[in-house]
Amino acid sequence: MRKFYSQLFQILDSKQKRQARFSVFLILIGGIIDVIGLSIVLPVLAVANDPDLINSNSFIFGVKTALGLSDSGFLQLFFLSLVLVFVVRAWVYVAIKVSLSRFSYGISANKSVELLVNFFNSELLENKGKQTSDIVRDIVINTQHFSSFVIMPFLLVVSEFVIITILLTALLFYDPLLVGLVFLVVFPTASVFYFLSKRKVTNIGNSRNIVHSKVTDIVLRGVAGLVEMKLFREENSLLSYLEKEQRKLVDLNVKKAVLVDLFPKLMEVTAVLGIVAVFFYATFIDTSNNLLILLGVFGAASYRIIPSINKIVANLLFLREYSFLFDIISKADGQKRVNHSVAAKDTISFNKAIQFHEVEFYFDKSSDFKTVLPELEIKKGSVFGVVGESGSGKTTLINLLLGFYYPKSGKVAIDGKELSIDNRRSWWDQIGFVRQDVFIINESLKKNVCFGIKDSDIDMEKLRSSCEQAQLNSLIERFPNGLDESLGENGNKLSGGQKQRVAIARSLYKNSEILVFDEATSGLDSKTEAEIFATLMQLNDQGLTIVLITHNPANIKYCDHVLELADGKIKVIDTKENG
Missing domain, CATH: 3.40.50.300 (P-loop containing nucleotide triphosphate hydrolases)
Structure with a gap:
């Protein structure tokens, strides 16, 4: 992860780095709001399990008395507040998502222009032998992929990591052993899966980029040489070549899809094992804890943590798959456009x-x-x-x-x-x-x-x-x-x-x-x-x-x-x- 962070910040200019830091700040705010939303679930579960807590808990009783509400009225307000918090949480999430997407795809647009500027500024000999399909792919498609499959995944990994860290820290104050149980159940599965998959996904990404280039070249050849294709009866030959490369893409996409879809299923099995572990913990180890409360807390934590782990692993795999893009995007080195309104450094007159x-x-x-x-x-x-x-x-x-x-x-x-x-x-x-x-x-x-x-x-x-x-x-x-x-x-x-x-x-x-x-x-x-x-x-x-x-x-x-x-x-x- 540190390697991706270093590579990404080397590519960004000073303004984009400031935007990236602001994006991380927004992610932190979103994580805190996420935890606040989930933290309200705990007292709601407790009150739902034991309504007498409204009067026996000094804090809850004090709030109820200050508002002058009956038990039923306070309970209604309690649940209404829970709904309101989740509505605000959803609104903040959308606002943050818009901001992060604008940042990410803004970089895509910027790097696309920079790559074309770089092409214009390069000498003719530097481009001798380069494939037109590769140049077009890098400027048009790979810049978009850089935003979709590198920047956004990186931000999502940071976002979900922040949320998990804050959530587990908060749960530590409630029950440290429960946090340890969640950690032992969830994280080993994620770590082992990522370790075994990362090299395969990197190879899939590199291979798919090569095949994409061949497919683009085949299509451009067919479009540009339509007359010759018909006159020399080469349509079927070109179509066979295209089908061959597309089959390679299908195989690569299937391998990637299986890897991505397999992990959430493994995490579902892990979650069930976690529930069993909580049951044994509450029944045989710490019988003083209420089983329903513990299962509720574990369920609430798992409801947020396991999807976060799924997202982290999936997006880390995206980063691995599209890591080759760093070499391409690094060519967009911020070269300045030629300013034709400024006179040339030196002039030539042709008179003789x-x-x-x-x-x-x-x-x-x-x-x-x-x-x-x-x-x-x-x-x-x-x-x-x-x-x-x-x-x-x-x-x-x-x-x-x-x-x-x-x-x-x-x-x-x-x-x-x-x-x-x-x-x-x-x-x-x-x-x-x-x-x-x-x-x-x-x-x-x-x-x-x-x-x-x-x-x-x-x-x-x-x-x-x-x-x-x-x-x-x-x-x-x-x-x-x-x-x-x-x-x-x-x-x-x-x-x-x-x-x-x-x-x-x-x-x-x-x-x-x-x-x-x-x-x-x-x-x-x-x-x-x-x-x-x-x-x-x-x-x-x-x-x-x-x-x-x-x-x-x-x-x-x-x-x-x-x-x-x-x-x-x-x-x-x-x-x-x-x-």
Whole structure:
């Protein structure tokens, strides 16, 4: 338990730690009210067993006399007070539950945002090889699980432990031997069960997390590859794979359910043994005690203690099962969001050329494949083509140019100024990017073109001009809602060429100085491709620098300079002048 406490407080920020301490305080208040409620049961049982106590007990008689009540009237008030106390107890319980839940799920929401901030702040290479399904699962699902199966169980364990401690302490004043009996009957069973189950539950949790990731990946694969699944008759194969993983989940869930449900049944048997023990205690050991009172006290204590023990063990098992979440949530380390209203630490101006000086890049030092660019220049206002087979290093070159990768040696410079982490935000502000699978959000055409701009800040005149330059006017006229027409998920209302034009318009609205065109027309028919290039050439005539990445040699006719890559090395640099 101390380990969980330490791990949890390492994850929480200072505000959340204060909230956690306040939550523990509320738990303590709830525990005291719980005990007060149960403590009233004792005199009620005593009076119910012996009504003469109303007059023989000096305290009870004094209260009755002060209120001026008859015996029957006092007894009615007594029982009414008991009901009232339990009503207040229930109301306080609900209020505390709301407060604890708000605290717990507030952390879930906070950590979900922090994990996405962490993802945005990470370098491109850090996420290379990561599964999309794992990233989505951690941000969306595991943060919720952290609240439901780590924070809430931890608070419930603390809550029930406080209640049991206060209750047993109060019972000590009534009958220490009875408390010892309760302790000996209940706690050994709970301790042994938890000790035998904790490792099994931890393994179930780790295994279930792995299977959940596979299931999510299977579903995403089926949704994203619907056309291919149908054309290649792969639906049944994928369904079989899903059924296989779901069967694993069923087996893991059954094992967990049996463990969780088994313990309350064991505690029921333990409670019966406790009643038998009380009977023998009152009959053969301490005959001076009233059996009915002792059974009533044991029953009242068991009524509260045994459910508490059940909750403690069940929630400790939850903590064990989901202990792997600490490693995931710890990545939400409170990184700050990028404040775009604050100027970048350093700026870059693009007026002359982009230069690569003795650049060398590799993913793994021991790898034979390295991208080597000794000297390379992309002049402002030119159309610079990069051609090569798949895997030749074209994408690496673009990521170096964009500042997503940093050279292992040499440098990338803009107008002689080295591109770095301090000035790349300024550089990104000048770059438009169009790729084959254009990023389209499930929003209006207007929001897709003015991506990242608040509605209140959109310049409608500039938007219309950008759409006109990208030759989107005919599309806008066909849309019933014009610029406000939703483009659907992944732009499913658009053709491939229309998606490219939306991306071009987006770059123009951004006032991009350079447009990177990364294999963007490879999926288009020749007519649409020619129309897109005609638009690009018009934009180039207006001064826009274009970097064209292609594996199609036919497209080099549009370029002023052409760089051919092979195995990460420059094979040839050609220009229109030298043919």
